[in-house]
Amino acid sequence: MSTAPLLIALISETVLPVVNDLPQSLAHLCAGLSARGHQLQLVRPRQAEDQDRHSDERLLLTRGWMLPGLPGWQWGVSLQAKLQRHWRRKRPDVLYIATAGPLGLAALRAGRQLGIPVVSSLTEQVQALTHSHSLSPFYRLFDHYLRWFHNRSQLTLVPTSSQLQTLQRRGFEHLQLLTSGVDSQLFHPRQRDNALRTRWGLNDGDIAVLHRGRPNQLLARSWNALRNRYPQRRLKLLLLDDGPHDAAPGALVDSLQVEAADAASLATLMASTDLLLLAQPGAVADGMVLQALASGLGIVAFDQGAAAQHIRHGHNGALALPDDADSFATATTWLLEDPETLRRVRLNARQYAGRHSWSNISQHLEGYLCSACASPWPN
Template sequence: MRVALFTDTFLPDINGVAKTLGRWTRFLESKGIACQVFAPTSVTEGDSDIFRVERFYSIPFLLYPECRLAIPNPVQLRKSLHAFQPTLIHCATPFNLGLFGLHHARKHRTPLVASYHTHFDQYLNHYKIPWVEPTLWKYMQWFHQSCQRVYVPSQSTLDHLQAKGLRQLEIWSRGVDTERFQLIVDRKSVLEAYNVDPAKFVMLYVGRLAPEKSIEVALDSYAALPQAIQEDTHLIIAGDGPSAGMLRECYEGNPGITFTGFVQGARLSELYAAADVFLFPSATETFGNVVLEAMACGTTVIGAAAGGVMDIIEHEVTGLLCPPGDVAAFKQAVIRLYASHETRCRLALAGREYALRQSWDQIFHKLLASYEEISDANAANGLLSSEARMIR
């Protein structure tokens, strides 16, 4: 098997999609399966450490400036594909590069699969262009009609796409590295590095700072806490994005709120483990990798009862869910966990146990089996077609 992967984000980009695809290509190569990645140029410094990555000139994507839209060179692409001779094409984007993958698959009758990663339709209201949605879904239906599988990260995403008319859907879930994201941490030194009093009750948000993440719900929930609790609480916002400047301007003067900027690697896992509660109000997630990472670190999660977050958190068992955008409900959840160490520990332990069962290796073996099933079916169909032609 030789896999051509078309994507609008890839390592060293720092987001859930790029990291997942990077892990997947490493897994394929570890199994002796050649994988050629076609991706935009990255503005993030660093090396992808994946051998076969071909880059193309790119421009920022309107709804997600950190994500780039490639402007492919058709001659270069055709030459690369001819040299590589893929036996399966995977489009992780329906946009520019994905269109080239779709065209090549149709022209050469190569098995085609896609993966769906982002609810761009749910971003439209946040960016004041809701009128684009009908056109977007017509395009999405057209693009995916040729795919033999459309991989989605959660059951809620599958249900959402099914209701929009997409077919051949299959869940490709996400895992977590529980060796990296774990419970052990020197809370005092981690928090003091951010000038946060370790004696405080620490609430944490990790993620992109953008309108669709509803970060204002976390900030408003903190502001709505009773004064005595608020004075004993500290909110840490870890991340960067288009809303960062505005949020800092509005809130950074508050001594109970800290903006860390972008955090990754060991510093991130330590920050998760040092927090008392992870607050994640985003209602637009197809999965919610940061929720699973926080659970792996033994931190109790309060999340929005929407999208992929609902597929990770079982309310009152592995965490707490609140109606999306409901500041009063998030505030009450924080007060409850502040008041009850027992409840916090019970939910944290169950969350950690859940995270331990989310093995990347198991997830990737299942996806590879799906690839092989598609390849075998197409090989069998090709043989039957060849025999039919010989009979005629």
Template sequence: MRVLYFTESLYPHVDGVSRTLARLFAALPQRGVDFRVVSPFIPGSEVPWADRVVGVSWIAFPLYRDYRVSLPGGRRVRRLWDAFRPDLVHLVSPTPMAWWAKRRARRRGVPVVASFHTHFIAYLPYYRLRPLERLGWPVLRAFYRGCARVYAPSPSLVRELRAHGVERVGRWSRGIDAALFHPARRDPALRATLGVSDTQPLVLYVGRLVREKDIGDVVATARALRARGVAFRLAFVGEGPCRAELERALPDAIFAGYRHGEELARWFASADVFFFPSTTETFGNVVLEAMASGLPAVVSDRGGPADLVIDGRTGFVVPAHDVVGFGDRLAALLTDAGLRQRMGTAARQRAEGFEWGVVHDRLVASYRAVVRWAQRAPVPMRALAAWRA
């Protein structure tokens, strides 16, 4: 089976989408899947599948300049398509290039699947673009119309997409490297370097430092805890345009920048509580990594993280933007080492059930089912499906 991917997120750009795709691309060959990737990002030669990527022209995404948006078409992409002759096209984001690829696949009778990774509609209010929300869902419905499958990463997103009229929605979950993210990686030397004693609880946030991650709730909650006299340190792992603002608002916080691989795993395991109030997550990879590292997590009840955390057992799920509620739950954890230990152990046990191998097997099985359906469908049926797309 040959699959052609169109994605705006790929190494060396690092986010949850690019990390998920890197895992998938490493696993596909052993499952009998040949693939090519069209992207504005080109991985370095150290990436085993880098020679399968074709770069395209792009422009910077206006709301976040680190993101690139592919320009549609192009001679290199058409040549790749004709030479590779894909059995299936997978669209990762609803970009101009993806719209072009969907039309080309329709004309050539190639089935298309798509995945929902980034909740751009939920981002709009953070950039004073709330009026555009009215247009967002009709555009997404039009984009996903005619796709044989639309993959969402969490039960919450499956329900939301269906509620907004998106059809044929299925689940493509995420996994965890439970050997990499492990409580045994706790590093007293790292804590000492940060000036954090063994008895001082360390609260950790991992993610981009951007408004749509609800970092304002992190600031407000930290200040409220300080006012209550709760002892703790706060660390941010990640970068973004709001870093300077955060440094001014929380001068005693620790800012570690980007961390990857074993170094990131050390930061997770060396903390005591994970705090992630974002309401725009489609899954919450960092929440699962924190849980695998043995941390209880305090998260919002809106979005993917609420599907991962079992309230009162592996952490706490708090109503969105409820700073008082966040503070109460964090205070309970920060002042009770026994509670942290019990919830952290339960979090680790839950995270161990998210196996990448199972995730990849299920996705490839879905791919094969779509291709078989397309091959069996009579020509008039395929023409009708294409017309409806």
């Protein structure tokens, strides 16, 4: 490690499932920081399995409640004075606030009161939450609050350059880029399961096309274009989604609904397919794109968000013009035009993902935390 060890307080409250006390991405980041010699304090809401668990210097449990209509999201509650007492007993070098909810607000205020440097993060999922059916009537108010909140931290980390530019235009300050990472040993082409492909009715040389997200008319149009363009090839469409949709799976010829109960089964599923279509409007999650790249899939997505961040058209995937159905269908058929093209794109995809391991991302986060410790508070 090139820097002195830090005591880092991490404040998290929202996304489930929880793995080792943290949402998965934060768990990977913390494992990387710990491996680099840093100590962690965790502040999070109490979960169902925490009934007999007590807080200590490494873990502070707070009250929390689920957000109605938003399964998997939870907000925590803690008095600012409680956090101040906790941090006076064992003062962190820096706070990493991964939430702008009530718990994050209490941590921000306590940190500023005690003069502890603060780094916050703003994910695309939180941005999407402002447009959800539950909060859309309060969009302007929530957006104003997010801008006020993050402008009071010394740094705010965002996952894509397009999001960074959009937020800058909306008055967000002190922004830096921290992309997501991927477990490139779990998500790996060697997880390919030929027995699973046989159960799907596929033989060697057949193409399994995975769609991750809600089936829609854009998917149906692209899938039909693919089948019409290559009638001599055996194609199977795999639909990975458990939510409502506007294109019934039964209406998509040669399609099959599939499930992934956990990360390991998702890794096997992805490695056993050949092509991933991300045909939903709007930006897709950073981790989703990296998992597919690490699995060695050819990806077709719209040129926005995480896809634009990680995919170079014609090199490690194919990009379509945003909201352009014809462009998406063209990109899909191009990727299967020549078997050598798909093979080359898949190899480049895997090579790119290898540079985005969680250990590398944790090192970047370490640099931002150290920078905050060395910088004065903004006015």
